[in-house]
Amino acid sequence: MGSPANRRENTISPVANMLLNGMFLILSFLCVIPVVLVIIVSLTHIDTLVTEGYQFIPDKLSWIAYESLFKDYGTIFRAYAISIGITVVGTIASVLLMALYAYPISRQDYPFRTFFTFVLFFTMLFNGGVVSKYIIFTQSLGLLDTYMALVLPLLIVPFNVIIMRTFFQTTIHPALIESARIDGASEFRIFFRIVLPLSLPVMATMALLGTILFWNDWFNSLLFIRTEDKYPLQYLMLRVLNDVQYLRNNVQLAAQNPELMSNLPDESLQMALAVVCMGPILLIYPFFQKYFVKGLTVGAVKG
Amino acid sequence: MRQKKSFLIALAIMLAAMLVLQACASDGKEGGTNKSNQATTAPSTEPNAGTETSKPDNAELKPYQVSIVYFGTPEADGALVEEKLNEFFKEKINATVKLVPIAASEYQNRTELMMNTGEKMDLVFSASWLNYFGNVTKGAFLELDELLDKHGQGIKETLHPLYLEAPRMKGKLYAVPTNKEITQGQSFTYRKDIVDKYDIPIETINTWGDLEPWYEKISREEKGMTNLFLAGGSGNSGGGIHMMYETNSNYRPVGPTPGKTQMFLVDYTAPKMEVKSILDPELVDIDKKEFELFRKYYEKGYINSDAGTSKTSAADLRRQGKLWMSSGVWKPGSDIEVKIADNNLYDYVSHVVTEPIVTTDLAAGSMFSISRTSEDPERAMMVLNYLHTDPYVVNLIVHGIEGKHYKKVGDNRIEPIADSGYGTSALFWVIGSQMLNYLKPGQPDDLYINWKKFNDEAVRFPLMGFVFDDSKVKNEIAELTAVISEYKILATGAVANPSKVVDERNEKLKTAGIEKVQAELQAQIDAWWADNKQ
């Protein structure tokens, strides 16, 4: 509890403040500059690309990459739809499952708490490796080329469950649960009516973390997805980064205009795809930032 | 104390549960493949049941779905073609087919993973350059000699006998090659308009070095044109290595090629088959000379600057009119094949720089095997026989449906319909018999007659039919692969000081056991020679 007067005394000098602000301006700038470059490259005209390479201030601009990209909306929209679907379903399932696990092990009176915490914790220490996982998933579970194979591996993040557990432990007073039980509420009622509403910040954080995790995942697609119709966005980008031909072929078919195609630089097409893909996340995250920071820190700091 | 006890009990329960789950999982494995199999068969047979009711002579054959896994880009109308094929096969042998095209860049990884995990497949496209012999050693494919006698009479009648000598391992046949040209001469292929414009004497250009003045000229005169496009991204052989030894010597590759890199060669004109590795001074000289040359080309910008990491195919660049020459393989009609592949945009001319010889690898360059996981190999062989003998089936897969994907303009001649949704993936050299393919615009009428002549006249590589068995040097090959993957991009010119790097590479190859592999290869060749050449 510092009085205002005290706090002012303990602040840095205006010069230092300016220096720090300057430093943070530069740092912020460094964080966004690569994204800006990619956006500009995606808009650069082929003539400028050939003669000057990638520039922050190109001589000539062109929308051609985006035009072609959206002519072939089939490929991209499908990938978008798949990514959104997986992200939404995966995130909801993930948050719910993790909360349902975190709550019992947060309860001091639950006798199997130690065991189930250990079961969870052990997965953070040891894993079977990617080869073994691949074989179990494809052989025993038959998940090859299914969306399930993209969701299942990311459902439970042990560290996040621990954060949730800590959150429950610290914010939900045992007396609250005890009194609800005396009123005759069942465990499920207590969980859904009392615990969850009180834990919204951590739920929101987990939802955001889950969204990022599912949206940005490509490794599981690399392992398990075979059919081109099932490519999520990130995997589509991966294919195109290695082989721009793949997207070009599709675009070419849609555009049916060879002249247009010869003016369409590979780089613009690649970079335009990157912009289209990172767009949603960049637009959304500032709105969630508040919850995110709050939830993440409560769990981690007190864990 | 109490807590500890309950913990232990719970632990025991968990372990028990896990064992049960594991057992379930491994049970599910055997059942799983069957189930998924039935599931995929059911929907595809249903629609046909109503359309075809004629009682064929196959009444005793149960319905079966033959999956065909092949090297090709999936196309929009694949399902329509599959439907047509099903109509045909339903009537003939009560079978349906499932077309599984897999794009070039992923083909090997994907099929080998399918083999590893025991996925159900029937006909599988395989080739020497797709690790066919390695997969045979691991038991991926079924022996075909008996099946061929029983259900593959058509294949035996039409296929050049030399073809069936190559894909053998310890005397047993595991694949049936596609019927086409059996070998290819190595060549430089140029765009005709450029050759005419600059009056390039292509007949005199026989090595990479000969191209230098022309690269220089084209770089100066034609802005934006790439002279030599190399894609050295991992998984590729690494560009310029192609034709390096062939244009400079009589050495031809034999034996294992770790990481798709030629490491062991023999002089095919010599009376005695003496194996040399790329550590041999003569070959080191060629390596250094050629790598230095590529480095020079790279630094001068004749080679694409992303050659070290690119995985893009050169065809794309060619179609955009940004590439005027490439190295390749030649057979009668190949220039027109390139032209067709490039939407008839440009004409091409080639100059063949090496004598076409038939090696095991070339004769086994495009084949179909029957997977060990096939549940009805006999039916698979029946389908394969149709692919080799029935023009309707072959052309359906390669060109699509008449009237929809192509127009018939002559007895044996067609015109593809642009952007029709099928027929752009080059399947002619993949499926069955290319000799049954309808001719496309530009292809001469006597194409297939010329091929038969070409095949009959081809020179036989002395070691044709020899196959290396790597089981004794598996670890060494793995190590050589690991070493070479780091140095493959030498051949793209993207590395500075290539001569120095070659020495460094060779040192590591030596440590990795290249000499042991060489000795093993020599021993196997000597044994094979004694058995087959006396």
Added chain:
Amino acid sequence: MKERTGIAYFIHSLWKFRFLTIMLVPTFIVLIVNNYLPMFGVFIAFKNINYIDGILGSPWVGFRNFEFLFTSGSLWRITRNTVLYSLTFMAVNTVLSIAIAVAINELRGRLAKTYQTFLIMPYFLSMIVVSYLVYAFLNPDKGFMNASILEWFGLDRVFWYSEKAYWPYILILVNAWKNVGIGAVIYIAAIAGIDQEYYEAAVLDGASKWKQTLYITLPSIQPIIIILTILSMGSVFNSDFGLFYQVPMDSGALYPVTDTVDTYVYRVLMELNDIGMSSAAALAQSVLGFVLVLLTNSAVRKINPDQALF
């Protein structure tokens, strides 16, 4: 309360808390399927797999799949790369995150929140997107580095994707760029949680800002630093596959400095098509990581038992 025997107590509590148990059963099953079943798959590392006998039936070969790791020297290289990068990342990221957190905490005005928004942005991008960003800078022909920066200084072009000397720095930079911001957020919160009275007392004693940071801020957030460090010790043998595989575009010439256990396992799986050998490498990775966590934890426990994880 009446004394019960172990089993009776167990059954009693099983019944009494059945609803809580039912709650966590679905997740428990997911953990078994996704994490525990693959642990059994490690037996593949001791087998020579062939297609005929299948995975279960193939012959056991003991440690032969591991030999290859040792004889080729690959094990040394990939372990060295993985561990050194992990440690460097940990050190660089922790120091930078704390520095940023301390600095941002001192800022006056409302700008701090805005800076935070920018600083955590890279965290939200996938590694695939990051590889595109890096490629925009390093493309040999047109990349911003070659086409602009080096040209301004009159320097020769650098073929980034085949010059291994630069990559350790590039990788450290990219990693820091992506993760420092989010790390800082955690420390910012930790610093915000420090009781203001300490600072007030320090001001009365005439302690400078620097002294306050050194003697109040850092010691106060020390537990969190330790917890996060122990946790990341567990992944010292793991590497961000995207960072080491996609960002350098899987360029062969860079393997000496970019090859880590994860990329190696993947490549061996894909190129050699030998699941036995790649399982062996993966198992070695898991075991080493496991041992390292135990060691770190026991070391921490020796120094300060309260701060150990278990």
